[in-house]
Amino acid sequence: MAKSTNNTSTAKGIYPVTGMSCASCANNIESATQALTGVVNASVNFANEKLLVEYNPQLIQPGALKEAIRQIGYDIELDESVDTSQAHQQKLSSLRFKTILSIILSAPVVFIGMFWMNMPYANEIMLILSTPVIFWLGKDFFVNAWKQARHRKANMDTLVALSTGIAYIFSVFNMIFPQVWHEIGLHNHVYFESAAVIISFILLGRYLEEKAKESTSGAIKKLIGLQPDEVTILYEGKASAILLSAVKIDDILLVKPGEKIAVDGVVVDGSSYIDESMLNGEPMPVQKKQADKVFAGTINQNGSLQYKAQKVGKDTLLAQIIQLVESAQGSKAPVQKLVDKIAGIFVPVIILLSIVTLITWSVLGENGFSQGLYAMITVLIIACPCALGLATPTALMVGIGKGAEKGILIKDAESLEVAKSIDTIILDKTGTITEGKPLVTHIEWFNKKEKDEQILYSLEHLSDHPIAKAISNHYSDMLPVAVQNFENYTGRGVKASFEGKNYFAGNRFFLEENGIQLNYSIPAELLKHAPTIIWMAEDTTVKAMISIADTVKTGSVEAIRQLQAKGMEIHMLTGDNADTAKLIAEQVNISHYQADMLPQQKAAFIEVLQKEGRKVAMVGDGINDSTALAQADLSIAMGSGSDIAMDVAQMTIISSDLNKIVAAIELSKQTSNTIRQNLAWAFIYNLIGIPVAAGVLYPFNGFLLNPMLAGAAMALSSVSVVVNSLRLKWKQ
Incomplete structure (x- = not known):
């Protein structure tokens, strides 16, 4: 897409x-x-x-x-x-058929080769049974190997084709010309059973691997499954069913109890509770009434709703989440770069090692060439780079998918790698620790004129800041006046002109830097309830003091306690005044806090911590804190609904619940540990398997690894890596 x-x-x-x-x-x-x-x-x-x-x-x-x-x-x-998905199912069906048939044909070849070699026509029977296994059921290995060879490249198919092809051709030669080896005193071994069983084991391994890989993409399938195939549209009072793809912006849609919301929109009639757990991971339904937003993929629970389509197709929040998760699952962790370099040269190196093995055995072995060929085939088979290639991406797919199911959107694999090493977390106050939905608790006017309230409303309703929204909501029944030259100063305030005069609304520093003296003291009773104080001025005259209160989110105290228990140093940085900052910090038990901070000052503060050697995560709303988010080692945006800041941060917590930060960090550690386990197994497997396959133990105990066992071990290594990644799904 x-x-x-x-x-x-x-x-x-x-x-x-x-x-x-x-x-x-x-x-x-x-x-x-x-x-x-x-x-x-x-x-x-x-x-x-x-x-x-x-x-x-x-x-x-x-x-x-x-x-x-x-x-x-x-x-x-x-x-x-x-x-x-249909193509994948066809691939699985084909692999299942080939695997079952190859095992049926290979089984008698194994019994003849191991127990009944002296029976009449043993070689001929093995030839007849193994040929379709190798050149029909295993045809793709040879076709793909040839395609690679034409472009001077090699892959796992090259190893399989070389090993089984050499074993088959050598066996046919020995069967037709046995005297060649008898004349030089050697036994004419055949390896039909090895070639056939190797193909069978690799087909079985690929089938099991595909089945396991299918589970790693479960999160994407769940998200896609949240989209209904049909929707009910209302036109001229009549309801009719149409395909989801036919829905257009401004269409009025009807959703009944138990049905899924089809597209993003706004409620125009009705009231109900909506299950939004697919967005935020929270089990509690959210009440929706007229003018409230609804999102594709959420589930209507009891009442019927009519809603107007606002975003359709790829523009819905659900589509963006699917796109983000797919992109994240396709990204690569830093450790993968090293793995890619190794995998890039792995196959040519193995081919070279197999040739060296053949030559060494031919020179030093008693029955050198025959045993050398046996060891060469085993080396080619056992040294499969699949486990190495699956180690990182399967763990990332499961980890990122699990995060999406819990309302934690991870932008790329690198952020997971970084998150596990974070030791310092910077928290914004408004909308992060607190609800971010402040309310006006008191307005004190000085020399109030007739249009002052309208002017204040007109200034603030042009801003998207939560504090500005609180003031504009306070005057929601008022009509604005036409102000000119509106300017927004991030984190400080707003400015505009009306009827030849300049008007300002913002914090103390904003007014003072515009030459306005604030000779007013804030009543202690106001400060007691942790308000934010906003001032309004006309030219150089103070007109009003607006008191705005915000409450600490449910769960913020416990989330901060858990982060501190994990050894994190927590800082709260806010543009609010010192009194408010102190009170909020005390409520959530944060000892490190800074007040009256501008966005660039937050970024500078993070830079100082980084110079001290700290790994810093910044948690903010993704808009006013964008400078600080960009500076931090890990940026986490708190968002909900359409305000989600996907393009700003490396991680986004959809529900704005601080407890999800704890979960995100724990998830990153679990995912990183799984990657390390997978890589350790893949490397150890090859470090041990290749020398044993080459015959390093033979001089000591006469052990030479059977190529059939090598094929089984190779298949098991890939499947074990995927299964280990899937364990992430069930971890808390």
Whole structure:
């Protein structure tokens, strides 16, 4: 699905890839794509088999990407209407058929090769049974290996094709010309059973791997499943069913109890409770009435609602979440760069090692060439890079998907890597620790004139700041006047002119920097309830003092306590006054806090902490705190509904619940630990398996690994990595 980025010169696409068999394939596609003129960045996820590419549409089109990828033996699907899940099921069905049939044909070959070698026509029977296994059921290995060879590349299919092909050809030669070996005093071994069983085990491994990988993408499937196929539209008082794709902006839709909201919109009639757990991970339903916003994928519980469509298709919040999760699952953690480099040279190195193994055995072994060939085949089989390629992406897919289900949107894999090392957290006050929905508790006017309240309302209703909204909501039944030259000063206040006079509304510092003296003391009773004080002035004359109160969110105290218990140092930075900051800090047990801070001062404060060697996470609303969010090592935006700040932060907590920060950090640690476990297993497997396959133990105890066992071990290594990643799903 192509999607324009914030930079109008580039576009992004996420395309399903076909033909991959291992991590080397992903690297081949990635390098070929990045080499194209106009491609800014490309990343291939072997686990979910998708290409994430950013490109300049003026220089290259998706069709050219497809052609370049096809030239190296793979393909991508550009048509968004194609159901890739159906293609995946067809692939699974094909693998299941090939696996079952190959095992049926291979079983008698194994028994003959191991127990009944002296029976009449043993070699001929094994030849007849193993040939369809290798060249029909295992045909794809040879076809893909040939495609790679044509472009001077190699992958896992190359290893499988070489090992089974050599074993088969050598066996046929020995069966037809046994005298060649007898004349030099050697036994004419055949390896039909090894070749057939290797194909069977690898097919079985791929089938189990695909089944396991299918589970890692469960989060995306759940999100996509939240979209209804049909909706009920109201036109001229009549209700009729139409396809979701036919819904247009401003259509009036009807949702009945138990049905899903189809698109983002606003309620125009009715009242009900909506289950929004798919957005925020919270089980409690939210009441919706006229003028409230509703979001695609949420579930209507009891009453009927009529709502006007405001965002449809790819513009809905649900579609954006799906896009974000897919992009994040396709991104790569920093550790993956090292893995990619290893995987890129892995197959050629293994081929070289297998040749060295054959030569060494031929020179030093008593029955050298035959045993050397046996060891060579085993080395080619056991050294599969699949486990290495699956180690990181499968863990990331499960971790990022689990986060999405819990209302934690993770923008990329790197943020998960960073989150586990955070030791300092900076919290904004308004909307982060507190509800962010302040209310006007008191207004004291000085020399009030007839239009002063209208002017105050007119100034504040032009601003999106929560405090400005509190004031404009206080005067919601008032009509604005036409102010001119409106200017918004982030974190400080607003300014405009009306009938030749300048009007200001903002904090103490904003008025003072505009030459307005505040010779008024704030009553202690007001400060007692932790208000924010906003001043209004006309030219240089103070007109009003507005007291605004905000309350601490339910759960903020416990979330901060948990973060501190994990060894985090918590700082609260706010643009509010010192008295308010102190009171809120005391309520949530934060000892480090700063008041009266401008956005750039917050960023400077974070920079100081970073110079001290601290890893800093900034948690804010993603708008006023954008400078600080950009400066921090990890940026976390608190958002809800349409205010979600996806493009600003590396993580977004949809529900604005601070407890989700605790969960996000714990999730990052669990995911990183799983990645390390997977990589450790993949590396240890190869470090031990390859020397044993080459015959390093033979001089000591006469042990030489059977190629069939090598095939089973290779299949098990890939499946075990995916299963270990899936364990993340059930962790708390």
